[in-house]
Amino acid sequence: MMKFLKLKPSxxxxxxxxxxxxxxxxxxxxILTFIxxxxxxxxxxIIPDFIFENYSYIFKDCLNFKKDMCVTFKTYLSTFxxxxxxxxxxxxxxxxxxxxxxxxxxxxxxxIVLFLLCTIPFWTSNVIRMISWIPLxxxxxxxxxxxxxxxxxDAPQEWLLYSGFSIVLAFVHLYTLFMIVPIFNSMxxxxxxxxEAAYDNGANGLQILWNVIIPLCKPGIVIGSIFVITVxxxxxxxxxxxxxxxxxxxxxxxxxxxxxLQLPAAAANxxxxxxxxxxxxxxxxxxxxxxxxx
Amino acid sequence: MKKGLTRRNMLKTSTAAIGAVAGAGLLKGFPAIHxxxxxxxxxxxxxxxxxxxxxxxxxxDTGIKVKFIVKTTDEVVKTIFTQPNSFDxxxxxxFSMPKLVPSGNLLGMDTKRIKEWDNVTSAFTKxxxxxxxxxxxxxxxxxxxxxxxxxxxxxxxxxxxxxxLIPTVYNADTLGIRPDxxxxxxxSWAELLNPExxxxxSILNIPSIGIMDAAMVVEAMGEYKYPxxxxxxxxxxxxxxxxxxxxxxxxxxxxFWSDFNESVNLMASGEVVIQSMWSPAxxxxxxxxxxxxxxxxxxxxxxxxxxxxxxxxxxxxxADICYEFINWYLSGWVGAYLNRQGYYSAxxxxxxxxxxxxxxxxxxxxxxxxxxxxxxxxxKLASKGEVRDGGSYEAxxxxxxxxxxxxxxxxxxxxxxxxxxxx
Numbered sequence: 001m002m003k004f005l006k007l008k009p010s011x012x013x014x015x016x017x018x019x020x021x022x023x024x025x026x027x028x029x030x031i032l033t034f035i036x037x038x039x040x041x042x043x044x045x046i047i048p049d050f051i052f053e054n055y056s057y058i059f060k061d062c063l064n065f066k067k068d069m070c071v072t073f074k075t076y077l078s079t080f081x082x083x084x085x086x087x088x089x090x091x092x093x094x095x096x097x098x099x100x101x102x103x104x105x106x107x108x109x110x111x112i113v114l115f116l117l118c119t120i121p122f123w124t125s126n127v128i129r130m131i132s133w134i135p136l137x138x139x140x141x142x143x144x145x146x147x148x149x150x151x152x153x154d155a156p157q158e159w160l161l162y163s164g165f166s167i168v169l170a171f172v173h174l175y176t177l178f179m180i181v182p183i184f185n186s187m188x189x190x191x192x193x194x195x196e197a198a199y200d201n202g203a204n205g206l207q208i209l210w211n212v213i214i215p216l217c218k219p220g221i222v223i224g225s226i227f228v229i230t231v232x233x234x235x236x237x238x239x240x241x242x243x244x245x246x247x248x249x250x251x252x253x254x255x256x257x258x259x260x261l262q263l264p265a266a267a268a269n270x271x272x273x274x275x276x277x278x279x280x281x282x283x284x285x286x287x288x289x290x291x292x293x294x
Numbered sequence: 295m296k297k298g299l300t301r302r303n304m305l306k307t308s309t310a311a312i313g314a315v316a317g318a319g320l321l322k323g324f325p326a327i328h329x330x331x332x333x334x335x336x337x338x339x340x341x342x343x344x345x346x347x348x349x350x351x352x353x354x355d356t357g358i359k360v361k362f363i364v365k366t367t368d369e370v371v372k373t374i375f376t377q378p379n380s381f382d383x384x385x386x387x388x389f390s391m392p393k394l395v396p397s398g399n400l401l402g403m404d405t406k407r408i409k410e411w412d413n414v415t416s417a418f419t420k421x422x423x424x425x426x427x428x429x430x431x432x433x434x435x436x437x438x439x440x441x442x443x444x445x446x447x448x449x450x451x452x453x454x455x456x457x458x459l460i461p462t463v464y465n466a467d468t469l470g471i472r473p474d475x476x477x478x479x480x481x482s483w484a485e486l487l488n489p490e491x492x493x494x495x496s497i498l499n500i501p502s503i504g505i506m507d508a509a510m511v512v513e514a515m516g517e518y519k520y521p522x523x524x525x526x527x528x529x530x531x532x533x534x535x536x537x538x539x540x541x542x543x544x545x546x547x548x549x550f551w552s553d554f555n556e557s558v559n560l561m562a563s564g565e566v567v568i569q570s571m572w573s574p575a576x577x578x579x580x581x582x583x584x585x586x587x588x589x590x591x592x593x594x595x596x597x598x599x600x601x602x603x604x605x606x607x608x609x610x611x612x613a614d615i616c617y618e619f620i621n622w623y624l625s626g627w628v629g630a631y632l633n634r635q636g637y638y639s640a641x642x643x644x645x646x647x648x649x650x651x652x653x654x655x656x657x658x659x660x661x662x663x664x665x666x667x668x669x670x671x672x673x674k675l676a677s678k679g680e681v682r683d684g685g686s687y688e689a690x691x692x693x694x695x696x697x698x699x700x701x702x703x704x705x706x707x708x709x710x711x712x713x714x715x716x717x
Binding site: 043044045057071074075134135138139140141158161162240244245246248252253256257258259260261262 | 366368369371372375376392393394396397493499501542547548549550551552559563564565700704705708709711712713715716717
């Protein structure tokens with residue numbers, strides 16, 4: 001801060017409003033969450049204390065490998081799997097949509113029009129976007145009606161809804177745009193002459209894609225990945241609705257604990273979730289220095 | 295740059311706008327009720343039984359307006375703990391009282407100020423229906439009704455002048471079924487885990503209520519007889535959750551639901567044919583023209599009861615208006631409105647005055663309808679000749695086996711429930 005001020009007082013002053021918002025609405029609540037995760041609680045109040053019970057309960061039975069995997073590990077494992085599959089599909093779809101927009105659509109006007117088209121689903125709430133899958137995928141839904149009437153299957157396919165499949169489908173549907181935007185942004189900044197140079201030097205389309213475009217899109221890919229992964233890690237609404245509340249998520253556990261005023265337990269879970277998410281992001285930023293690339 | 299839209303002007307207007315917004319936010323912090331004309335009551339509750347018609351009638355009769363703060367059952371409790379001044383009146387369930395009363399956030403309600411207090415049904419005050427004792431496992435209202443004083447944090451075992459909540463509405467819950475898809479009679483809670491309905495059953499994912507339904511099922515299956523379903527030991531919780539975890543792993547459940555509308559959708563779409571359900575959800579499925587029965591079961595009903603409470607800071611004019619509202623609520627019009635939705639009003643004689651004889655016979659006496667039965671919104675619920683599921687008030691409320699409950703081992707129960715969901 002002092003260094004800023006010495007350089008140019010106005011710069012320091014300009015950063016104050018944002019710093020204050022950041023401190024009051026992010027940093028302080030985060031510290032409080034961390035502190036409360038060590039408190040005790042009863043039915044109707046939280047009690048200042050310094051105990052590890054909230055944490056030890058989360059990992060209770062987790063080191064006993066003779067028994068089934070503990071709830072915490074199971075839940076995180078399932079969340080990680082959803083995270084990975086969602087990340088994979090949003091990346092592939094997002095990359096190629098952005099690629100099409102950036103390199104195949106030549107007029108800026110059309111780029112803007114098509115880009116806005118991608119955002120249209122975001123005009124409604126994400127709960128509505130999710131729920132609209134239900135009449136499609138249900139036991140008596142459109143997809144099953146179609147499959148049955150064409151004789152492709154004999155009985156309604158139950159795995160279509162309230163399953164891992166429907167969760168991933170909804171995630172990909174909801175979050176692909178988070179990949180498209182930063183990747184498209186990166187692609188638009190690629191100097192077209194670089195691609196021409198590669199072409200002139202005899203590289204074919206695939207080589208250009210792999211050796212020129214993808215490396216230059218890395219910042220966009222990493223930013224998009226961070227969006228998708230952090231959102232999926234903390235999600236409980238999509239997993240709840242599309243999974244029929246039968247599939248666990250850390251978010252749901254935190255939510256239930258909070259609604260029963262078990263705030264310290266919820267705080268401890270939140271701290272662990274945050275630590276893991278930060279770890280993933282840290283690993284990703286190790287792969288690429290976003291600050292430098294931007 | 296155009297005149298009138300300079301940067302400075304822009305800043306000025308936006309600052310003013312922010313100021314206005316912030317001001318409005320501040321105003322909300324004051325009890326809205328202090329406005330001398332047209333008092334507004336901030337009503338915290340699930341409001342599943344409240345429609346626009348109630349607000350309109352209230353305003354016409356008393357000049358009081360209601361602003362609903364709609365939350366789920368669990369969130370209502372949380373709000374009373376964490377923001378006790380964010381509402382003027384709360385519509386809460388009796389089973390929350392063991393948690394809420396020790397916090398001191400609710401005021402003891404003065405029964406002397408309730409005109410119809412002597413007419414409140416004996417199901418609340420004595421745990422009796424038509425002179426007969428009904429099941430009182432769990433947090434039965436009579437156990438948590440009376441307080442030792444206006445500011446007391448302790449329950450009184452004998453009737454006193456001060457009560458935790460002024461009773462308003464209650465019902466006997468059971469399983470909902472799709473008779474057209476099941477095609478055979480259902481008579482026991484045990485059917486919920488019958489492998490015949492594999493992948494077509496559901497239970498609600500609200501631990502404090504779900505555990506009671508689960509206990510009814512376990513007992514009906516003959517797996518275990520609880521000394522008190524509403525207050526399980528750790529071992530009993532483990533046993534109950536073990537049976538449900540195994541059923542879940544075997545694919546018995548299509549989904550769990552935590553929101554009223556979810557249960558309606560599951561049932562109406564045929565994803566589920568048997569599930570825990572609430573009375574208005576059955577009504578909602580039926581008004582879509584889909585057959586749905588609130589099936590009476592031989593083991594009895596799981597009952598719940600709700601009432602009005604006031605935050606402990608209430609006094610003076612604010613208290614007057616809230617008591618006026620409560621007295622209006624119990625004076626009959628709302629009672630009839632609740633009865634017509636399939637709930638029961640806490641003050642039955644006043645509700646009767648506002649119901650037609652044929653409605654009374656259908657809803658309360660369990661007699662065949664002599665005319666089409668309409669919902670308060672004017673939709674047809676039952677045709678001439680049909681009989682209400684479960685029959686009369688005495689048959690339904692008299693058949694109560696247990697009440698929604700807060701257990702001593704509540705913390706443990708919630709954790710075990712979470713584990714079941716995660717398994």
